[in-house]
Amino acid sequence: MFRLAQLWRTTTVRLTALFMLIFVIFAVVLLGLITWQTSVQLQRQQTDAIDRESMQIKQMDSDSGFRATIIAVQRLASQPGPGIYYLADPAGQLLIGNVTDLPPEVLAEPGTYSFNYAKPRPFDDPEPDDAGTAQRQGYAVVRSQKLASGLILVVGRDVVERRGFTAIVLQWFAVGAGGILLFSLVAGVLTAVRVLRRIDTISSTSNKIMSGNLSERVPVTGRNDEFDALATNLNLMLDRIEQLMQGMKEVTDNVAHDLKTPLTRLRNKAESALRDGQNEATRKQALETTIEESDKLIKTFNALLMIARAEAGTPSGALSEIDLSAVVLDVAELYGPLAEDQGLALETDIDEGVRINGNRELLGQALVNLIENALKYYEPSEGKAGLIKVSLKRAGARVRIEVTDNGPGIPAEDRGRVVERFVRLEKSRTEPGSGLGLSLVAAVAQLHKGELRLEDNAPGVRAVVDLPG
Amino acid sequence: MKILLIEDDREAASYLIQALDEAGHIAHHASDGETGYAMASSMDYDVLVVDRMLPRRDGLSIIESLRAEDNRTPVLILSALGEVDDRVTGLRAGGDDYLVKPYAFTELLARIEVLARRSSPAEAATSFEVGGLALDRLSRKVERDGEVILLQPREFRLLEYLMKNAGKVVTRTMLLENVWDYHFDPQTNVIDVHMSRLRAKIDKGHANPLLHTIRGAGYMIRD
Numbered sequence: 001m002f003r004l005a006q007l008w009r010t011t012t013v014r015l016t017a018l019f020m021l022i023f024v025i026f027a028v029v030l031l032g033l034i035t036w037q038t039s040v041q042l043q044r045q046q047t048d049a050i051d052r053e054s055m056q057i058k059q060m061d062s063d064s065g066f067r068a069t070i071i072a073v074q075r076l077a078s079q080p081g082p083g084i085y086y087l088a089d090p091a092g093q094l095l096i097g098n099v100t101d102l103p104p105e106v107l108a109e110p111g112t113y114s115f116n117y118a119k120p121r122p123f124d125d126p127e128p129d130d131a132g133t134a135q136r137q138g139y140a141v142v143r144s145q146k147l148a149s150g151l152i153l154v155v156g157r158d159v160v161e162r163r164g165f166t167a168i169v170l171q172w173f174a175v176g177a178g179g180i181l182l183f184s185l186v187a188g189v190l191t192a193v194r195v196l197r198r199i200d201t202i203s204s205t206s207n208k209i210m211s212g213n214l215s216e217r218v219p220v221t222g223r224n225d226e227f228d229a230l231a232t233n234l235n236l237m238l239d240r241i242e243q244l245m246q247g248m249k250e251v252t253d254n255v256a257h258d259l260k261t262p263l264t265r266l267r268n269k270a271e272s273a274l275r276d277g278q279n280e281a282t283r284k285q286a287l288e289t290t291i292e293e294s295d296k297l298i299k300t301f302n303a304l305l306m307i308a309r310a311e312a313g314t315p316s317g318a319l320s321e322i323d324l325s326a327v328v329l330d331v332a333e334l335y336g337p338l339a340e341d342q343g344l345a346l347e348t349d350i351d352e353g354v355r356i357n358g359n360r361e362l363l364g365q366a367l368v369n370l371i372e373n374a375l376k377y378y379e380p381s382e383g384k385a386g387l388i389k390v391s392l393k394r395a396g397a398r399v400r401i402e403v404t405d406n407g408p409g410i411p412a413e414d415r416g417r418v419v420e421r422f423v424r425l426e427k428s429r430t431e432p433g434s435g436l437g438l439s440l441v442a443a444v445a446q447l448h449k450g451e452l453r454l455e456d457n458a459p460g461v462r463a464v465v466d467l468p469g
Numbered sequence: 470m471k472i473l474l475i476e477d478d479r480e481a482a483s484y485l486i487q488a489l490d491e492a493g494h495i496a497h498h499a500s501d502g503e504t505g506y507a508m509a510s511s512m513d514y515d516v517l518v519v520d521r522m523l524p525r526r527d528g529l530s531i532i533e534s535l536r537a538e539d540n541r542t543p544v545l546i547l548s549a550l551g552e553v554d555d556r557v558t559g560l561r562a563g564g565d566d567y568l569v570k571p572y573a574f575t576e577l578l579a580r581i582e583v584l585a586r587r588s589s590p591a592e593a594a595t596s597f598e599v600g601g602l603a604l605d606r607l608s609r610k611v612e613r614d615g616e617v618i619l620l621q622p623r624e625f626r627l628l629e630y631l632m633k634n635a636g637k638v639v640t641r642t643m644l645l646e647n648v649w650d651y652h653f654d655p656q657t658n659v660i661d662v663h664m665s666r667l668r669a670k671i672d673k674g675h676a677n678p679l680l681h682t683i684r685g686a687g688y689m690i691r692d
Binding site (some may be wrong): 151291294298299303309330333334335337338361364365368445 | 552555571573626649651652653658659662663666
C-alpha cells in the first residue's frame with residue numbers, strides 16, 4: 001500500500017492539488033461576482049419599487065387627499081411580503097403601517113435611510129420566536145417624505161429576504177464546489193496510484209539490474225502509452241549496456257589469453273637465458289628475442305585497445321567527413337610495392353570522390369588488416385599469379401570496400417562460422433598476432449554502422465566492408 | 470644538445486637520462502609538473518620531453534603556459550593515451566610531436582634529434598642538397614650529379630622528409646606519420662619496400678650510397 005507521504009510526492013497528486021487550488025480560487029472569484037451582481041440587481045429593483053410606490057402615493061395624496069392616502073397605505077401594508085409602510089401625522093404619530101418604532105430621524109427629515117428594526121411576526125408563522133417575542137430582527141431600506149397633506153410617508157423594503165436569496169445561491173455553489181473538489185481529489189489519487197505502480201515496476205526492475213541481473217527487462221504493457229515508450233527505450237539502453245558488458249568481458253578474456261601467453265613465453269626465454277647465459281652471444285640473442293616479443297605484445301595490446309574502443313563506439317566527435325577514396329588509394333599504394341615484392345599483383349578499382357562520415361585512422365587500419373591478411377595467406381603455386389584487388393564502389397546509399405584475393409580461401413562450411421567468430425572475438429590464436437586483424441575490421445565496420453562480410457571469390461576470399469554512405 | 474625530461478616514473482627517467490647521455494646529449498630531469506615548468510621556463514633547452522600525466526601539474530598545462538610566454542622550445546609529448554583524439558589534443562596544446570608509451574629508445578632519440586632541427590631554418594628551405602643529390606621543393610625536381618631522377622609523388626615526399634632531416638635517423642613510424650599521415654605501426658616491412666625502391670632510384674650506379682639503413686632504428690640520408 002502506498003503511504004500518504006509517498007503519494008504526495010507524486011507529480012500527479014501535486015498537479016491535481018494545483019488544479020484544485022486554481023479551481024477554488026476561480027470558483028470563489030466567480031461566486032463573489034455572482035453574489036455581488038445579484039445583490040446589486042436586487043437592490044436596484046427594490047429601490048425602483050420603493051421610488052415608484054412613493055411617487056404613486058404622493059401623487060394620490062395631492063390628487064385625492066389624505067383619506068385616499070390612508071386607504072391606499074392600509075391596503076399595501078396589509079399585503080404579505082417585504083414591503084414596509086408607515087404613515088404618520090405631521091407630529092410623527094403613527095397613523096397606519098406594518099412597522100412600529102422607526103428611528104426618529106427618519107420621521108424628522110425626508111430622505112433615504114437603512115436601519116435595523118423589529119419586524120412583527122406574521123400570524124401564519126408557526127415558529128415561535130426565540131425569547132418568546134412576537135417580533136424578529138429585520139433590516140430595512142426606506143424612503144421618507146412629506147406629503148402635500150402634511151402627513152409623513154415612509155415606504156421601504158425589508159432586505160433580509162434579499163440576503164436570504166443570496167445565501168441560498170452561495171450555499172448551492174459551495175455544495176457544487178465541494179463535490180468537484182472531492183471528485184478531483186479522488187481522481188488525482190487514483191491516477192497517482194496507477195502511475196506510481198507503473199513507475200514502481202520500472203524502479204524494481206532497475207534495482208534488480210543494479211544488483212547484478214543484467215538480463216532483466218522492464219515489462220511493456222502493450223498499451224502504447226508514454227510508459228511503454230519509456231520502457232522500450234530503457235530496454236534498448238539495457239540491451240546496449242549488456243552488449244558493452246559482454247564486449248568488456250570478451251576484451252578481458254582476450255587480454256588474458258593474448259597477453260598472458262606471450263608474457264609467459266617472454267618470461268621463459270628470460271629464464272632460460274639466465275640459466276645457460278654464460279655465452280655472451282646467446283645472452284645477446286635472448287635479449288633481442290625478448291625485445292621482439294615485447295614489441296609483439298605491445299602491438300597485440302594496441303590492437304585489443306583499438307577493437308575495444310571501436311566496439312564501444314567512440315564519441316561522436318571522432319567521426320568526421322573524410323575522403324574515403326583517398327584513404328583506400330593511399331593504403332593500396334602503401335602496400336603495392338610490398339605485394340609486388342612477394343610476387344602478387346595489387347590492382348585497384350576506386351570510385352573517385354567517395355566521402356563518408358568516418359574515422360580515417362580506423363578505416364585505414366581496417367583496410368591494412370584486410371590487405372595484410374590477403375598477403376599472409378597467399379600460397380605461391382605453379383601457373384597461377386597471385387592477385388589482390390582493392391576496390392571502392394558507391395552503390396546508391398551504400399559504400400562497399402572490397403579486398404579480394406585468389407588464394408586458398410576459406411572452405412564454404414567454415415565461412416559463416418568464421419565471420420561469426422570475428423564478431424564474438426573467439427578466434428583461434430595458434431599463430432601469434434594473427435587473431436585480431438579481422439576482429440578489428442569487424443569492429444571498425446560496426447562503428448561506422450556497417451558490416452564485414454566474407455564471401456567466396458572462387459578461388460579465394462572476397463572481404464566486403466559494407467558501409468552506409 | 471640540452472634536453473629537459475619531465476617524467477614522474479623515476480626508473481624510466483633514469484634509464485632515459487643515461488641513454489641520452491650515452492647518445493651525447495645533456496639531459497636534465499624533473500619529476501613533477503611544477504618543478505618541470507620552473508626549469509623549462511628559467512633555462513634554455515633545445516628540446517623538452519614532457520609526460521602527459523604528471524603529479525602537481527599536468528603536461529599539457531605546462532606546454533600551454535610555456536607557449537603563452539612565447540617560449541618556442543620544441544616539445545615532445547610522451548603519453549599512454551594513444552588515440553587520435555588524444556594526439557590532436559596534445560598537438561593543439563602546443564606540442565610538436567607525440568609519442569605513445571611504450572616506445573623504443575631509438576624512436577624517442579630519433580624524434581628528439583629531428584625536433585631540435587625544427588628551430589633551424591631547414592623547415593622553411595625551398596631546396597635541399599646532400600652529396601650531389603639535389604631536391605627542389607618548388608619545381609618538385611630531383612637531380613643527382615646533374616642527372617634528373619623521376620620520382621612518384623609519394624617517393625618525392627619520402628625523399629623530401631629524409632633530406633629535410635639529413636644526417637638524422639628517421640624511424641619507420643616517423644615516415645608513416647609524416648609521409649602517409651597514419652599513426653599505426655605497420656605490421657610488416659611495408660616501409661622497407663618503399664625505401665628500397667627509393668634507394669634503387671637515387672643510389673643505383675653511384676659509388677657512394679646516400680640512403681643508409683640504420684639497423685634497429687630506421688633510415689638516414691647523408692654523405
